[in-house]
Amino acid sequence: MQPEVVEALASRFRLHRLDQVADKEALLSEVGPHVRGLAVGAQTPVDAKIFDRLPRLEIVSNFGVGYDTIDAKEAGRRGIIVTNTPDVLxxxxxxxxxxxxxxxxxxxxxxxxxxxxxxxxxxxxxxxxxxxxxxxxxxxxxxxxxxxxxxxxxxxxxxxxxxxxxxxxxxxxxxxxxxxxxxxxxxxxxxxxxxxxxxxxxxxxxxxxxxxxxxxxxxxxxxxxxxxxxxxxxxxxxxxxxxxxxxxxxxxxxxxxxxxxxxxxLPHVGSASVHTRRAMGRLVVDNLVSWFDGKGPLTPVAETPWSRRA
The missing domain is CATH 3.40.50.720 (NAD(P)-binding Rossmann-like Domain)
Structure with a gap:
């Protein structure tokens, strides 16, 4: 994740950095039962095993339009919203x-x-x-x-x-x-x-x-x-x-x-401009903020559709 994304998430949420700890299992055991939102990179695998470790998970915000590394169908079955970053790239x-x-x-x-x-x-x-x-x-x-x-x-x-x-x-x-x-x-x-x-x-x-x-x-x-x-x-x-x-x-x-x-x-640089990666990062954050503000996700994927509640 770009520094601006990390800073924006840290300013709004209690942020745990799984990508920066040596013992990921220990961190998951400690904070997993309390985690409600997940921000992930475009190539980060997220499957049923991760969902099992995060029983209170509500939303996965993916950095990228492709989300084939996320088991979105399983997320939908569990009532977890998955978002991506379409349009901006x-x-x-x-x-x-x-x-x-x-x-x-x-x-x-x-x-x-x-x-x-x-x-x-x-x-x-x-x-x-x-x-x-x-x-x-x-x-x-x-x-x-x-x-x-x-x-x-x-x-x-x-x-x-x-x-x-x-x-x-x-x-x-x-x-x-x-x-x-x-x-x-x-x-x-x-x-x-x-x-x-x-x-x-x-x-x-x-x-x-x-x-x-x-x-x-x-x-x-x-x-x-x-x-x-x-x-x-x-x-x-x-x-x-x-x-x-x-x-x-x-x-x-x-x-x-x-x-x-x-x-x-080319080394997978399709969206790799400063302008576009910043826009993608903002959308990752905005999806999480909108969700936890009670306004619903901005860009949910097809497998986890969202109907705005009254």
């Missing part, structure tokens, strides 16, 4: 997604390394791929997916999407299955949430359907892509290239991916 992640796409298509990092290595005087950098005449498929047309689509419109590319259902208010081409989407496009933008329901859904068959000019961009969760299958597809030329901001086991990145010259790899 949508534009930042969408901007990064487009930057990652352009960097991958035009090989911007590779060209930068080429110049720095002093190779330009020897010969020009090789010609690259292009966005011209490409069809872009978005896996997960939620808030961030919509923001990415709006930005893509400025590049005059055809936009397709796949999700749980067709959205009646958009004109983009809908595909009922991910495989159908992959067959129709040559760029796949992965913006689907993580979790068991999406794990490994971008698999070898989907990658093969993209074809040898296919490009995969992932700004969602690393688990959505079958990482070994992606490595094989890149090595064999089954697809052209990949731009990844997320990985299956962060911060460890497979050496096989690092060794692929046609992959652009």
């Amino acid at each position: 949508t534009d930042e992640v969408a901007d990064l997604a487009l930057g990652l796409l352009l960097s991958t298509v035009r090989q911007i990092p590779q060209a930068d390394r080429y110049l720095r290595a002093g190779k330009w005087p020897t010969k020009p950098y090789p010609l690259t791929s292009t966005l011209r005449e490409r069809k872009v498929g978005i896996l997960g047309l939620g808030r961030i997916g919509h923001a990415i689509a709006r930005r893509l419109q400025g590049f005059d590319v055809a936009i397709h999407y796949h999700g749980r259902s067709r959205q009646s208010d958009v004109a983009y081409a809908y595909h009922a299955t991910l495989l159908d989407l992959a067959r129709a496009v040559d760029v796949l933008m992965v913006v689907a949430p993580g979790g068991a329901g999406t794990e490994g859904m971008v698999n070898a068959e989907v990658l093969a359907a993209l074809g040898p000019d296919g490009i995969v961009i992932n700004v969602a969760r690393g688990t959505v892509i079958d990482e070994p299958a992606l490595i094989d597809a890149l090595r064999s030329g089954t697809i052209h290239s990949a731009g990844l901001d997320v990985f299956a086991k962060e911060p460890q990145v497979p050496q096989e991916l690092i060794d692929v010259e046609r992959a652009v790899l």
Whole structure:
């Protein structure tokens, strides 16, 4: 958690820092029976075992829009509210997604390394791929997916999407299955949430359907892509290239991916600007303050809906 978040929480609540003690079990045993609210980082596992240790827990405020590390269904079953930080990071992640796409298509990092290595005087950098005449498929047309689509419109590319259902208010081409989407496009933008329901859904068959000019961009969760299958597809030329901001086991990145010259790899920086992280932190605090002021949560997740009580 950022210092501003910690300071804001400490000014309003009695704050216990599980992340700063050597003996976490001892602290949980001491304060667990009294804890009513939990502020967690985006990759912090929160499951039934934690809920058992916090019998008075009312709310979990998550720093991040993704909350696949929290067992939200179990929280809902126990009457515990889970909140996340949507909207405040949508534009930042969408901007990064487009930057990652352009960097991958035009090989911007590779060209930068080429110049720095002093190779330009020897010969020009090789010609690259292009966005011209490409069809872009978005896996997960939620808030961030919509923001990415709006930005893509400025590049005059055809936009397709796949999700749980067709959205009646958009004109983009809908595909009922991910495989159908992959067959129709040559760029796949992965913006689907993580979790068991999406794990490994971008698999070898989907990658093969993209074809040898296919490009995969992932700004969602690393688990959505079958990482070994992606490595094989890149090595064999089954697809052209990949731009990844997320990985299956962060911060460890497979050496096989690092060794692929046609992959652009970022250290999960989609929302990592000072402006956006501050806004996310404020929303973590505001959710807790609103809850304990009796006003209800500001941004509850779908598994723990909230109806304002009289």
